[in-house]
Amino acid sequence: MSWEDNVRKVTPYTAGEQPKGRVIKLNTNENPYPPSPMVATRIYDLAQQELDGVTSMLRKYPDMDAVPLVDAIVRVYNEQYFPQGDGLTFDNVFAGVGSDDVLFTAFMTFFNSDKPIIFPDITYSFYDVWAQVHRFPYRMIPLKDDFSIDINDYLDTENGGIVIANPNAPTGEYLDPAELEKIVKANPDSVVIIDEAYIDFGGESCLPFIKKYDNVLIVQTFSKSRSLAGLRIGTAFGDEKLIRYLKDIKFSINSYTMNYPAIELATVAVLDTEYFNETVKRVIKTREWTKEKLKELGFIFGDSKTNFIFARHEKISGEEIFAKLRERQIYVRHWNKPRISEYLRISIGTDEDMKELIKALGEIVK
Amino acid sequence: MSWEDNVRKVTPYTAGEQPKGRVIKLNTNENPYPPSPMVATRIYDLAQQELDGVTSMLRKYPDMDAVPLVDAIVRVYNEQYFPQGDGLTFDNVFAGVGSDDVLFTAFMTFFNSDKPIIFPDITYSFYDVWAQVHRFPYRMIPLKDDFSIDINDYLDTENGGIVIANPNAPTGEYLDPAELEKIVKANPDSVVIIDEAYIDFGGESCLPFIKKYDNVLIVQTFSKSRSLAGLRIGTAFGDEKLIRYLKDIKFSINSYTMNYPAIELATVAVLDTEYFNETVKRVIKTREWTKEKLKELGFIFGDSKTNFIFARHEKISGEEIFAKLRERQIYVRHWNKPRISEYLRISIGTDEDMKELIKALGEIVK
Numbered sequence: 001m002s003w004e005d006n007v008r009k010v011t012p013y014t015a016g017e018q019p020k021g022r023v024i025k026l027n028t029n030e031n032p033y034p035p036s037p038m039v040a041t042r043i044y045d046l047a048q049q050e051l052d053g054v055t056s057m058l059r060k061y062p063d064m065d066a067v068p069l070v071d072a073i074v075r076v077y078n079e080q081y082f083p084q085g086d087g088l089t090f091d092n093v094f095a096g097v098g099s100d101d102v103l104f105t106a107f108m109t110f111f112n113s114d115k116p117i118i119f120p121d122i123t124y125s126f127y128d129v130w131a132q133v134h135r136f137p138y139r140m141i142p143l144k145d146d147f148s149i150d151i152n153d154y155l156d157t158e159n160g161g162i163v164i165a166n167p168n169a170p171t172g173e174y175l176d177p178a179e180l181e182k183i184v185k186a187n188p189d190s191v192v193i194i195d196e197a198y199i200d201f202g203g204e205s206c207l208p209f210i211k212k213y214d215n216v217l218i219v220q221t222f223s224k225s226r227s228l229a230g231l232r233i234g235t236a237f238g239d240e241k242l243i244r245y246l247k248d249i250k251f252s253i254n255s256y257t258m259n260y261p262a263i264e265l266a267t268v269a270v271l272d273t274e275y276f277n278e279t280v281k282r283v284i285k286t287r288e289w290t291k292e293k294l295k296e297l298g299f300i301f302g303d304s305k306t307n308f309i310f311a312r313h314e315k316i317s318g319e320e321i322f323a324k325l326r327e328r329q330i331y332v333r334h335w336n337k338p339r340i341s342e343y344l345r346i347s348i349g350t351d352e353d354m355k356e357l358i359k360a361l362g363e364i365v366k
Numbered sequence: 367m368s369w370e371d372n373v374r375k376v377t378p379y380t381a382g383e384q385p386k387g388r389v390i391k392l393n394t395n396e397n398p399y400p401p402s403p404m405v406a407t408r409i410y411d412l413a414q415q416e417l418d419g420v421t422s423m424l425r426k427y428p429d430m431d432a433v434p435l436v437d438a439i440v441r442v443y444n445e446q447y448f449p450q451g452d453g454l455t456f457d458n459v460f461a462g463v464g465s466d467d468v469l470f471t472a473f474m475t476f477f478n479s480d481k482p483i484i485f486p487d488i489t490y491s492f493y494d495v496w497a498q499v500h501r502f503p504y505r506m507i508p509l510k511d512d513f514s515i516d517i518n519d520y521l522d523t524e525n526g527g528i529v530i531a532n533p534n535a536p537t538g539e540y541l542d543p544a545e546l547e548k549i550v551k552a553n554p555d556s557v558v559i560i561d562e563a564y565i566d567f568g569g570e571s572c573l574p575f576i577k578k579y580d581n582v583l584i585v586q587t588f589s590k591s592r593s594l595a596g597l598r599i600g601t602a603f604g605d606e607k608l609i610r611y612l613k614d615i616k617f618s619i620n621s622y623t624m625n626y627p628a629i630e631l632a633t634v635a636v637l638d639t640e641y642f643n644e645t646v647k648r649v650i651k652t653r654e655w656t657k658e659k660l661k662e663l664g665f666i667f668g669d670s671k672t673n674f675i676f677a678r679h680e681k682i683s684g685e686e687i688f689a690k691l692r693e694r695q696i697y698v699r700h701w702n703k704p705r706i707s708e709y710l711r712i713s714i715g716t717d718e719d720m721k722e723l724i725k726a727l728g729e730i731v732k
Contacts, residue, residue: 003557003581006479006526012617015430025426034422040413047409056400058596058631061589064381097463100620108499113372133474133618160372191369215369223427230424230626245370251378252499254466260596261627265424 013129016333024356026347027331029198029308031227033279033350036272039228039265046264062260064251066095068267069258073235076270081207091240092210094247097257099197099221099234103163104130106217106236109249110191111136113160120149122340124169124195136160147171147302147310151179155186162187165195167203170333170345172304177206184209184216191242193217198306200225200280201287207237214239217246224307225280226269233258233266283307287348293358297365312342316365324364330357379495382699390722392713393697395564395674397593399645399716402638405594405631412630428626430617432461435624438633439601445639447573457606458576460613463623465563465587465600469529470496472583472602475615476557477502479526486515488706490535490561502526513537513668513676517545521552528553531561533569536699536711538670543572550575550582557608559583564672566591566646567653573603580605583612590673591646592635599624599632649673653714659724663731678708682731690730696723 016028034040049055070093078087096102107130111117114137119127121140131138137160141153147168154162162183167174184192196218199205209216222233236246250257270276287309294301294311301311312318318341322334333345348354382394400406415421436459444453462468473496477483480503485493487506497504503526507519513534520528528549533540550558562584565571575582588599602612616623636642653675660667660677667677678684684707688700691710699711714720 001555003476003555006476006557007611008475008478008615009611010614010618012614013621015427015617015621018427018429028427030426033425034416034419035424037417037419039424040416043409043413043416047406047413050400050406050409051403053400053403056593058401058405059397059399059593061381061384061394061396061595062598063384097623097625098620101623104619109374110369110372112374129618133615189367189369191372227422227425229427229622232428232622232625245373245375248376248378249374249499251381252376252495253470254464255379255381256595256598257463257467259463259598259625259628261631262625265627 008133010129010133013126017331019331023329023331024349024353025331026349026353026357027333027345029224029306029347030229031224031279031283031307032348032353033227033282035227036269036275038268038272042265042268046261057260061256062258062263064255066258066263069095069263069270072267072270076273077207079273081205086211088237089240091243092237094236094238094243094250095258096234096236096250098223098232099195099219100126101232101257102219102234102236103193103195105246105250105253106193106219107131107136108134109246110217111161115158115160117161117163118154118157118159119163120168122147122168122171124165127163143171147173149173149175151175151183154183159187159190161190162192163195164192165197166206167198167304167306169197169306170308170310170340170343171302172306172308172310173302174203174305177204177209180206181209184213188215191215191217193219195219197221198224201307202284202305210238214241217242222266222269226276227279228266228269231262231265233262283348286351286354289351290346290348290354290358294361297358297361307348309346309348310343311346312344313365318342318344321361321364325357325360328360330360374499376495376499379492383697385697389695389697390715390719391697392715392719392723393699393711395590395672395713396595397590397645397649397673398714398719399593399648401593402635402641404634404638408631408634412627423626427622428624428629430621432624432629434633435461435629435636438636442636442639443573447571452577454603455606457609458603460602460604460609460616461624462600462602462616464589464598465561465585466492467598467623468585468600468602469559469561471612471616471619472559472585473497473502474500475612476583477527481524481526483527483529484520484523484525485529486534488513488534488537490531493529509537513539515539515541517541517548520549525553525556527556528558529561530558531563532572533564533670533672535563535672536674536676536701536706536709537668538672538674538676539668540569540671543570543575546572547575550579554581557581557583559585561585563587564590567673568650568671576604580607583608588632588635592642593645594632594635597628597631599628649714652717652720655717656712656714656720656724660727663724663727673714675712675714676709677712678710679731684708684710687727687730691723691726694726696726
């Protein structure tokens, strides 16, 4: 007997490499563009505020409900998703330290069942890690051969909870909300989490579901479409009751998860919808250009509606292309896992990044 | 059967009120002084970096190991605690989103036992919340009547883990490291967590234990002595093996918990040891002045080595004083809990804050 017997042992999630120095970094789905310039302006304000000692906000605990941020989210999302009114209220929104924090807390809150949580075999690889760390049973349901989800697998399967990433990662496959709605409807006794990390790059959000169903949680992030991976901002939307349960668990873990700069800077970022729309459009345009070029080079891939493309080459192995890109200081993501080892997940960078990528791939596949 | 049956239900921790506007706020143990001026300077640098779009760091994921911060902590703590060398390495240090995040993660990592976790009946009120949320058994051991810890209660009691805050909160009682060492030695099969949130205000840290024992974790925070409650920075120190287990769980929850501003600003703050020493001295001086004045007014309290005083009045009830201070826009902390309902926890503010407090208390007790 030793204290080590009581240690919770896990196989942690492996994040993408973070190489230093001048490289082309297309391996962690970061946005190639900086966040809204309002963010930099707000940072100046914060510096001024701190310099004037007595007005320091950093010495105080941050707002534990992230009120300014949640208020801003309600305003902006209501304009976008509920222009006819009857939209979100403060109590429909949860904010956390990136969507990972939000999803971890949601797993912990909603999935305390003896029945397995179900999700696709190929999806965001944190789902099974979270199930393991909480010791929840789980079952991974194989995607079809073309990597699409067969929604019939989720309509009549006993489960203690469901998680679907839409668009899915790392495949980029997108499901129409009408399809997902069937899953939500068929499982009134389970919470269905829809992870929309990449939804802003061309998909249609399931956000309106939360007004019709009390068993669906929509999770989003500021790390991709809002260029704020470095601030760690994630959100969840749901029925008031669902959000209240989620907050109870959050306040049983850490009263103050979001620090003062995160709340302040995310608030100005979300309010700048013009910048958001413009940069999202640029990423989509670059993605479509990249798709064309990849096709010309013999790559095969689905119709990604994300800020990445999940592609394999018709002749050359994923591992080989990955290694040869790396030699050229170009980083993409590759997994040595069943079914996807031939694939590369290529984040959409700037036009220049993608031109260099295509040039390098041209040399490699020649 | 409904999805609500699978919800993890808890009674969340209740944090101190955060009143807005011009009040004297002595209820959450924040530091009355701003953080090191190096922090404001660094915020300016960050603003400049972000303005120059292409150098944006906020668009990228932060350093998941918080390397600059941990390196700075190792340097500063080695100078302070291990001047003779053979001190901390990178692998002895864990950093998280406030000591709450660090402690929650430590509970989750180390306390997976059928035997109860043990801690005092009067202590930081998150300990039992964390035990409950993880569904770990726990047992609260009564403090002595004078609120001191009888270490004999911890030497021969079967347990699945031990947590001691030193100095204890909200009592302010301090135990000599030699006493705590007996507890660590007597429990080689349990992890002993020593929560040193308030240690910098006059106590001696147990940090050197980590070089002698592999079952002790020392937890500290930047929220009190380093004036950075708004940034959410907590640390843990332990044997390399212990820290590795802790990191495995952390990386099974969220790869990137500390955002970029937190890492950058905490790094410059910890390096400014001169400012740290000076502000800590000021808080201690104000505390000692406040003790004298409180004594003159008929208050009874122990010898606090923290940035608060836990006091009751010889004649007037805690509830009454609390209410009357509040009428005067002075906020202190009061709990309607057994054994401590007559007490107020008064954070140490500026000299001006404390003069106003003493004046108000003079009127109330007259």
